[in-house]
Amino acid sequence: MIRLPRRIRVIGLVLLLLFFHQSNAFGQIPCDINLDGTCNCQDIDPLNAEIASGEMNLFFDLDGNGEVNFDDKVFYFDVSGLDLADLDLDGQVNFNDLNILLQNLNSTSTSHCSGDINADSQINESDLLFFLNSFNGGILTWSGAKNNSWQEANNWDPAIIPFNGIKVVIPNNSSNSSVILAGNIVTISSLLIESLSGLTIKNDSKLILDGSVDLLIVLGQFVLEPGAELDVVSE
Ligand SMILES: [Ca+2]
Ligand SMILES: [Ca+2]
Ligand SMILES: [Ca+2]
Ligand SMILES: [Ca+2]
Structure with a gap:
């Protein structure tokens, strides 16, 4: 596990405590925990490592609730004005x-x-x-850029094969708009098939819709071949 030198940790803790009592104690850059004048992963990764380790070094208890967990990272990003999805920290x-x-x-x-x-x-x-x-709200949109296979990443925008938790849209303005799901069991959060598009689930395949809203909206074609399965799991 990565640990900051004790002197820096102590200075950082004092400044963090000051910050929580006086909102501008960190000046213009509240995310600079290690006080090197910049905000980057050298500030964040020790916190990340501490959370992942499950240890409870209270130096990293940024929200002050007596535990060190993901909430402290959320708190850090919140007070720093950063987005958790901003991996390269460019804003x-x-x-x-x-x-x-x-x-x-x-x-x-x-x-x-x-x-x-x-x-x-x-x-x-x-x-x-x-x-x-x-x-983008957790949505993968069919582009059909390569062929009609569901399991081809380059047919999706962004180029990722849909996985559990993803909302899938098969829109009208796509190529290869008769999509084929073959040879797989796939779980996603929801499926929208627009009016000029279609999806065929082959007889060796299963589609599981596990979500809370608009699980299945079919305006186009939706074909379940004999032996294919569709499971709708409403949360
Ligand atoms: Ca820093
Ligand atoms: Ca992870
Ligand atoms: Ca905490
Ligand atoms: Ca970025």
């Missing part, structure tokens, strides 16, 4: 951040700037879902 949530996350997907890291948004030392679909929810 914007955009494709640069998404590309960082996709490059590091399915790896082990405690770095926020590599993509561990939820501070559990893994960069995985949980972080990707968190990112997409902030980026």
Whole structure:
């Protein structure tokens, strides 16, 4: 686990305490925990690592509730005016951040700037879902740029195969608008098929809709081949 030198931690703690009692104690840059004059992952990653470790070094109890957990990271980003989905900390949530996350997907890291948004030392679909929810409401839209296969990332915008928690839209203005789901069991949050588009679930496949609102809206074609399965799980 990464730990700051004790002197810096003590100074940082004093300034954090001051900050919570006097809102401008950090001057123009409230996110600079290690006091090197800039705000970056050298400030955030020790917090990320502490949350992931499950330890309770109260230096990192930024919201002062006696526990160190993800809420403290949320608090840090809140007081710093940053977005949790802003991986490169440039003040914007955009494709640069998404590309960082996709490059590091399915790896082990405690770095926020590599993509561990939820501070559990893994960069995985949980972080990707968190990112997409902030980026575009957690929606993947069919483009059909390559062919008609659901399981081809390049048929989606952004180019990610839909996964659990994602809202899927198959719009009218797409290529290869007769989408085929074959050879897979897929769970998503909701599905919208617009009027000139269609989806066929092949006989070896299953689509599970597990969400809370607008789970299934079909304005176009929706074909379940004999043996194909559709499960609708309403929360
Ligand atoms: Ca700093
Ligand atoms: Ca806390
Ligand atoms: Ca950014
Ligand atoms: Ca993570």
